């Protein structure tokens with residue numbers, strides 16, 4: 001797997017956990033990781049690896065679980081397919097096959113058991129070493145038109161701190177997320193995190209700021225994860241490790257960058273469908289056809305003739 005030459009910043013490694021069970025998307029995820037579900041014509045995880053590479057993080061470690069071969073095959077070369085397309089002289093499709101293996105230097109590591117996101121991140125210790133690194137959840141898609149990771153790395157560098165991504169959500173949705181207790185800073189898009197609560201009821205939520213799947217972590221997180229007891233759901237929770245830091249028990253503070261762009265949780269069925277529609281209408285080859293069809297379909301829906 002080859003990596004394109006890019007300017008190296010302070011953070012060069014990305015970890016992409018993709019070893020969860022994906023139970024919200026059964027039966028599609030019975031034999032396939034949810035991160036491999038396509039969004040238009042690419043698996044979700046390819047967008048995530050592209051996002052890391054676009055932010056200058058071209059060393060990407062994917063943490064895989066059961067069905068790992070689906071993911072490793074996708075980022076590897078496929079000689080039979082390439083040969084068949086070469087024989088046909090189909091350069092366009094050949095380019096699409098090569099694309100995934102040329103985005104970044106992709107490494108894979110198996111998480112033996114799905115013991116939680118914190119545990120998955122802890123598995124990356126040897127690969128990451130004593131450097132800060134980014135974590136991008138493999139089923140959490142940030143629209144490439146609304147870049148976030150570069151901003152988070154810049155805040156990490158400027159404040160010498162752990163940085164997580166937050167998004168404002170309506171009160172009725174906060175119970176689906178980790179929620180941050182925050183203090184303002186001099187920047188309206190950046191808050192200081194004073195505590196994190198995993199999936200609180202709306203009445204107990206300290207804010208409307210939900211934690212979303214992007215983190216820039218300092219290597220001290222590994223020692224904290226090692227000491228964690230299983231938390232919510234019996235899993236080793238990354239939120240618990242971050243809370244330890246937010247409460248001032250680690251070496252440095254935690255800041256949150258408030259993301260105001262487009263983001264899709266592709267492990268959630270409704271969000272997955274929306275992501276396909278939103279990126280479908282924007283697709284260079286398919287956009288016009290899908291937009292026309294959607295407009296007609298919306299008219300028929302309004303007229304109660306959706307089956308026509």
Ligand code: UTP
Nearest residue numbers: 017018019020021022023024114115116120138
């Ligand atoms: P989720 O909580 O969304 O994953 O984890 P899940 O457990 O697969 O989800 P459902 O509820 O059963 O559908 C967030 C991210 O952490 C990864 C997942 O793959 C996802 O990218 N993860 C989670 C791991 O890599 N290992 C784990 O043990 C747990």
